[in-house]
Amino acid sequence: MGKAIAVAVGAYEHAGRRGAAADYDVGLMLAFQKGKELAFQELVERNHARVIGLIYRFIGDAADAEDLAQEVFLRIYRARQTYKPTAKFSTWMFRITANVSLNALRSRANRRDDVSIDQMGDSGEGPRGIPDHECEMPDGHLHQAELQEKVQDAIQALPEKQQIAVVLNKYEGMSYADIARTIGCSTMAVKSLLARARDNLKDRLLLYIRTGRGRRKV
Amino acid sequence: MSPPVCHWVQSVLAAYLAGELKPSTADAVRRHLARCDECRKYATELEETWNLLDEAPLPPVRPGFTERMMARVVEEKELRALEARMRPNRILRQVAASVLGVAAGLLIGLALYSWTGQLREPKSPIEREVSRSITFLEDADLLDEIAVIEAIDRLTGSTDRASGA
Numbered sequence: 001m002g003k004a005i006a007v008a009v010g011a012y013e014h015a016g017r018r019g020a021a022a023d024y025d026v027g028l029m030l031a032f033q034k035g036k037e038l039a040f041q042e043l044v045e046r047n048h049a050r051v052i053g054l055i056y057r058f059i060g061d062a063a064d065a066e067d068l069a070q071e072v073f074l075r076i077y078r079a080r081q082t083y084k085p086t087a088k089f090s091t092w093m094f095r096i097t098a099n100v101s102l103n104a105l106r107s108r109a110n111r112r113d114d115v116s117i118d119q120m121g122d123s124g125e126g127p128r129g130i131p132d133h134e135c136e137m138p139d140g141h142l143h144q145a146e147l148q149e150k151v152q153d154a155i156q157a158l159p160e161k162q163q164i165a166v167v168l169n170k171y172e173g174m175s176y177a178d179i180a181r182t183i184g185c186s187t188m189a190v191k192s193l194l195a196r197a198r199d200n201l202k203d204r205l206l207l208y209i210r211t212g213r214g215r216r217k218v
Numbered sequence: 219m220s221p222p223v224c225h226w227v228q229s230v231l232a233a234y235l236a237g238e239l240k241p242s243t244a245d246a247v248r249r250h251l252a253r254c255d256e257c258r259k260y261a262t263e264l265e266e267t268w269n270l271l272d273e274a275p276l277p278p279v280r281p282g283f284t285e286r287m288m289a290r291v292v293e294e295k296e297l298r299a300l301e302a303r304m305r306p307n308r309i310l311r312q313v314a315a316s317v318l319g320v321a322a323g324l325l326i327g328l329a330l331y332s333w334t335g336q337l338r339e340p341k342s343p344i345e346r347e348v349s350r351s352i353t354f355l356e357d358a359d360l361l362d363e364i365a366v367i368e369a370i371d372r373l374t375g376s377t378d379r380a381s382g383a
Contacts, residue, residue, distance in 0.1 A: 040291070045284045052283070053276045062277040073287050074294060144273070151274040169236065170271050176238045195232040202267045209266045 025089035033080050040080075044073050047090075050172070051097050057167040058101035059108075060152050068104055072097050087181055094172070095182050098164050105160075147208060154204040162197035165190055223250060227257050235265055 025046065031039035051072050056065040075096050083092075155163060164183060168174040174182070176190045183190070227250050233239050234247045251258050 037291075041284060041288055044287045048283045048287070049279050052279050056276055066280060066283065069283070070287055070290055074290065077291055077294065147270075148274045151271055155271070155274070166271075170268070176233070176236070191230075191233045191238065194236070195229055198232040198264050198268060201271070202263050205267045205270050206263060209263065209270060 023085075023088050023090075025093075026085045029076075029080070029083055029089060030085060033083060040077060043076070047093060048073070050090075051093065053171065054094065054097050054167060055101050055104075057152075057155060057171055058098070058163065059104055060156055064104065068100050069097075072100050075100070088178070090172075091178060091182050094168060094174075095184075098182070102160055102164075150208060151205065154201055157204065158197055158200055162193050162200065165193045166197045166201070169194060224254060224257050227251070227254070228260050231257070231261050231264055235261065235268070 025043060028039040028043045028046075032043065048069055052065050052069045055068045055072075056062060059065060059068070072093070076093065155166060158166060161183060165179055168179045168182060169176075176187050176194070180187045180190045227247055230239060230243065230247060234244055237244075239247065251261060
């Protein structure tokens with residue numbers, strides 16, 4: 001890997017780009033573009049856990065998450081000739097990840113359309129399987145595993161764009177501006193998406209807060 | 219019903235809690251929260267549900283992902299190489315199909331020509347001369363045969379005459 005690092009840094013300096021100078025992964029991708037397969041291997045090594053985690057947040061299945069992560073890295077592999085370092089590598093990678101995850105979700109739902117983030121409506125209000133949380137009364141002693149399931153269900157029940165925004169903001173710590181670049185919309189739109197998403201999550205999870213779980217200092 | 223200012227504050231609370239508001243707007247929200255119980259309760263609930271999302275940890279990643287991924291890349295490269303090897307055959311098939319198409323077109327054209335009749339009548343003297351020459355050439359074999367038959371007849375006749383004498 002050490003050799004790949006040197007190759008990547010060299011390639012990146014050679015490219016003379018300044019916009020994402022701190023983005024080491026961009027350097028690896030450029031090195032890979034120049035034919036250094038080891039650079040791709042290092043990209044996988046550095047990023048696979050984040051990609052798998054992100055997919056898991058979207059689809060809620062660990063085995064499927066790994067398969068789909070392979071699909072994400074294959075798309076990156078195939079895109080080496082056309083890749084341009086115009087943004088942070090993670091923005092580009094998460095965009096691919098979100099598209100692969102959403103397509104998988106839609107395939108599961110027996111929908112045949114291969115729709116990307118760009119093709120979603122502005123509201124991102126894709127129909128999702130929304131659990132009937134109104135009928136579920138927690139008993140005050142909800143097991144940790146059950147609580148995890150409720151939280152995962154609540155995230156997955158969000159409309160698609162809201163779900164992407166929540167996962168990127170909450171679990172990847174991305175700013176609104178970076179989420180906007182990843183989803184391909186304005187920062188104002190992300191602000192609106194997250195406002196509605198947090199409102200929806202509050203409606204679905206409030207009962208579990210009142211049992212004492214999740215109560216922390218505001 | 220909440221006053222309009224509460225409605226506005228609640229619409230920007232998520233961004234406020236995420237630290238994504240401009241300082242002046244954030245100050246306005248903060249001042250409102252200090253005096254509005256309803257909005258403060260709303261903000262607390264938003265934050266608590268947001269914190270609840272931490273209760274869904276990620277499952278551990280299975281070791282060896284990079285190795286499995288690189289094995290898949292090798293498969294991908296082999297597939298691409300196979301496709302590249304298949305590509306010339308496809309081109310050859312396309313060329314063969316094109317040649318067959320042209321040949322079929324020529325045959326159809328010839329058939330149509332035969333069906334619709336001969337060439338138009340020659341008009342200019344040169345065309346007529348050429349046409350005559352072509353006709354002569356077309357009949358050349360027949361003329362040769364006639365000449366041979368006449369020669370045989372002559373020879374036969376002379377032989378008969380010689381034997382009769």
